[in-house]
Amino acid sequence: MIPPSGSSSVRPAQSLPCSIAMPDGPVPVEWRRSTRARRVSLRVSPRTRGVIVTLPASATTEAGLRLLRTHTGWIEKQLQRRAHTPRFEAGGRVPIDGADHVICHTPHGTGGAWLEQSEIHVSGDAAFIPRRVTDFLRRLATRKLADRMTALGARTGLMPAQVAIRDTTSRWGSCTARGRVMLSWRLVMTPVFVQDYVILHELAHLRHLNHSAAFWALVDLLTPRRHEAERWLKLHGAALLHAGAGHSVD
Template identity: 45%
Template structure:
């Protein structure tokens, strides 16, 4: 049963083909997007069917640890311990033991976040370039942004935006999001040809895509909130 205090935000979309749910990672709102032809009552019934997932996701939000000494952060799907090194003079560095952070403890969270963003700027464009060559689809520009509402987007002008937090997701999930956005350079829609192109390039094809989508549904909200 869905708790009565859960905030629901309703959004109508002419482009939507089915009801979708998304948890806003900062406030914890449940955003319900529904096509014009579906009634509010039918959508509400769908929301109640997803009560277990909603309750679990909201609980995970509240349990998200701070980026402090002894806590962990995800990097390419791996849980990496944060190790505060107050006497060190190396800034922030990653090795087989974990993510080391020097300086005052009060600056640890900011330094971890800064390091992750710099690592994303190094690794995500490289991954995009790899898939771009394989697909022979080349964006006009790549922007990495600090967004919590979507993992990626593509404009008609060929500009791709990715959330830097993709760095934290497993590599197969990151690959899927990037391939998805690159595919929009050829098919600016979500029609059958678009999905066929995505499935052709995603590792393990259709099954790989479904696995990546499932991972994002189950873990994406907590990941967006993690840093």
């Protein structure tokens, strides 16, 4: 894995464990030193399912060890959520609009990847399946989510200056001060009412670029199923946000 800009791997030391014991077995730990980080942090990698501990330039390794050892419960919870991440492989189940679709390897077919009722067919070598499914879902999301954004924008009178479908694993959407709305392509896997909630949430930011009481009042006005959508995302969102990680490039 290539460290992000401003980060570098911490040279292994006897005091820094390369793994941490968890109920289902040891989990790898990667240590990084970052000149940009302001505090010690840890996260679960979407690609390796390991834990990454990031240390600011001035932080001690002992601070990282303390954070790691006192957050095993949090790590276990994150790993459990990601255990349900759809796998882009033959026989895997991938939701589209919340409904499961089975990935079928069709080696002699043509067209890369395509839908047939409740199946996603993928041609070519089996090694191509993860990338082709990812590319297919991203193209589908670009069309469906942009169309839904246009429809909801016209209905509410809140029209973004620009819409971008991006490959993000940390958030479903965002809105800039210039009116540019970004959505994660992974949103196409969620039920339509969840898609509408995320889109309308971002459209509400065109009027209130904050999370003030006025913003939430507008969100409630626009999305009567807000709390249902938030519960759905809390239960299933983490797993979907990491689907296809490592197979898509912006």
